[in-house]
Amino acid sequence: MGILPDGLFTLQGLWFLIAGLFLIGYSITDGFDLGSAFPMIFMKKEYDRIALYNSVAPVWDGNEVWLIAGGGLLFAAFPTVYAASFSGFYLAILLVLWALIGRAVAFEYRNKRESMAWRHTFDFIYWLGNVLPAILFGCAVGNAVVGVPIDQDAVYHGTFFTLLRPVPLAMGLVSLFMFAMHGAAYLLLKTEGAVFEMAKKYASISVIGYVISVILTNVLSMQEAPFLYKNYFSYPILFAIPLVMFVGVVLYVVLLKSGKYEKMVYASGLVNAFTVLNVACASFPVLMRSSINPDYNLTIFNACSSNLTLIVMLIVAAIFLPIVLFYTRYAYKVFSGKVSGEKSYY
Numbered sequence: 001m002g003i004l005p006d007g008l009f010t011l012q013g014l015w016f017l018i019a020g021l022f023l024i025g026y027s028i029t030d031g032f033d034l035g036s037a038f039p040m041i042f043m044k045k046e047y048d049r050i051a052l053y054n055s056v057a058p059v060w061d062g063n064e065v066w067l068i069a070g071g072g073l074l075f076a077a078f079p080t081v082y083a084a085s086f087s088g089f090y091l092a093i094l095l096v097l098w099a100l101i102g103r104a105v106a107f108e109y110r111n112k113r114e115s116m117a118w119r120h121t122f123d124f125i126y127w128l129g130n131v132l133p134a135i136l137f138g139c140a141v142g143n144a145v146v147g148v149p150i151d152q153d154a155v156y157h158g159t160f161f162t163l164l165r166p167v168p169l170a171m172g173l174v175s176l177f178m179f180a181m182h183g184a185a186y187l188l189l190k191t192e193g194a195v196f197e198m199a200k201k202y203a204s205i206s207v208i209g210y211v212i213s214v215i216l217t218n219v220l221s222m223q224e225a226p227f228l229y230k231n232y233f234s235y236p237i238l239f240a241i242p243l244v245m246f247v248g249v250v251l252y253v254v255l256l257k258s259g260k261y262e263k264m265v266y267a268s269g270l271v272n273a274f275t276v277l278n279v280a281c282a283s284f285p286v287l288m289r290s291s292i293n294p295d296y297n298l299t300i301f302n303a304c305s306s307n308l309t310l311i312v313m314l315i316v317a318a319i320f321l322p323i324v325l326f327y328t329r330y331a332y333k334v335f336s337g338k339v340s341g342e343k344s345y346y
Contacts, residue, residue, distance in 0.1 A: 003237055007285045011310050012300040015077045016287075018317060020280045022073055026066035027272045028182070029328065032265070033060045035183020037103075037130035039202050040123055046116075048195050049123060051340055055190040057107065058335040064100075065324060076313055080154050080303035081287045088148055088156030089140055092163060096133045103129030131176070138175025142168030145283040146225045147291035154298060167220045171279075173213035178275055180206035181252065185264035192338050203256050203264070207249060210271070214245075228282040238281050245274040 007013050033056050043049050075082045086093060106126035110119055146167045149157040184203035187195060221228050232238045248270035255264045283289070287303055290296035304310065 004235055005231065005284055007300065010300075011307060011314075012304050013285070014314070015304070015310055016280075016284065016300045018314075019070070019073055019077065020276065022066055022070040023280075024273045024276045026063070026070055027178075027276050028269045029063035029066055030060070031179045031272050032056070032182045032186035032268075033063055034130045034134045035179035035181065035206075036186050037127055038134075038180050038183060039187075039198055040127050043195075043198070045194065046119075047340075047342070048193075048198075049119075050343075051191055051193075051195045052187070053107070053110070053126075054339040055187060059331055060107070061104070062328065062331055069324070073313075073317075077305055077310060078287055078298075078300070078303045079305060081298050084150055084154040084156060084288055084298060085140070085144065088150065088158065089143070089163065091160040092136050092140060096136050099129040099132040101129075102126070134176045134179045135172040138172035139163060139168045141175075141279060142171030144288045145228065145279060145286070146221075147289035149292050150288065150290045150296055150298070151292060152296050154296075154303075157292070165224075167217065167224050170213060170217040170220050174210065174217055174275065177206050177209035177213050178272055181210055182265070182268040182272055185252070185261075185268040188261035189265050190337075190339055192340070200256070200261075203252075207252055207256075211249065231281055231284060241274055241278050241281055245271060245278060248274060 005013075008016070036052065036056055040049060040052055043052065071082075074085075102125045106122040106129065110122040110126070113119070140163075143163050143165075146165070149162065151157060181203065184199050184206050187199035188203065191199065248267050252264055252267040252271065255261070255267055285299045285301065286297045287300060288298040290298075305313075
């Protein structure tokens with residue numbers, strides 16, 4: 001037995017890591033978009049709401065590239081998983097799609113009329129368009145790693161309500177509060193005044209919610225899905241991942257209490273990245289687990305494309321991933337600095 005799982009050092013294992021990288025990229029970038037919107041429903045002043053919109057307006061649509069690219073990657077590298085997940089999670093994915101469409105529409109149409117009823121309607125659509133995906137993304141990942149009723153042909157035998165089980169729902173809460181932490185840190189970096197003060201309270205609440213939801217998820221998982229801990233006890237070095245998660249949470253709290261708000265986004269980014277890694281390592285090499293029979297599990301080996309496809313895609317990823325990273329860094333640099341609510345970005 002090696003230090004790390006043997007399957008990790010294969011072409012399929014490499015693509016598992018690349019898929020994880022895209023998931024982390026989406027979690028860190030669009031995560032603060034989603035999380036920053038959560039306190040909007042509690043904001044009464046128009047100035048504060050516009051400031052919140054302005055904080056993410058220049059970059060939110062660029063962050064969606066990670067989600068689109070991740071879907072394309074799943075289709076090309078692991079087509080069987082793509083087919084099984086999109087058929088099994090069809091209604092959930094449709095809800096996420098409509099929520100993301102609603103978020104985009106809210107950005108564009110909110111300020112088309114002076115009516116406050118009109119604006120508050122789109123504010124609610126925007127809020128829901130961020131909260132719903134944040135929960136459902138976690139639920140989807142939770143179902144994939146805990147197990148769903150798929151047969152030997154990767155056909156899903158269940159309904160939407162089959163997905164609403166304790167462990168996946170708890171993972172949905174982890175996702176919600178993880179993004180909330182990240183969003184609060186981003187608002188502390190980008191805003192001033194009343195929004196800034198609200199973000200400080202929001203950060204405290206979200207980190208408490210994250211810790212409680214992680215504990216709840218582990219308690220439920222020990223009872224319903226103990227196999228998720230197998231890799232950790234087989235390869236003890238993997239315990240470094242939840243340890244870094246814990247360090248990120250402590251760092252987040254320390255920076256919040258010491259008033260070093262501009263650095264909190266790095267701590268929340270660390271929590272995001274290692275939370276995703278934690279789930280990935282618990283599931284490896286399974287991409288989608290079958291609750292009917294373990295022999296029907298979709299793994300990186302039996303659900304992948306041909307080696308030729310994976311090699312060609314690897315070359316493409318090596319070319320275009322640095323471009324995406326460079327553009328993302330450039331966009332954040334151009335739109336760095338504090339925002340206000342005096343005038344809408346749109």
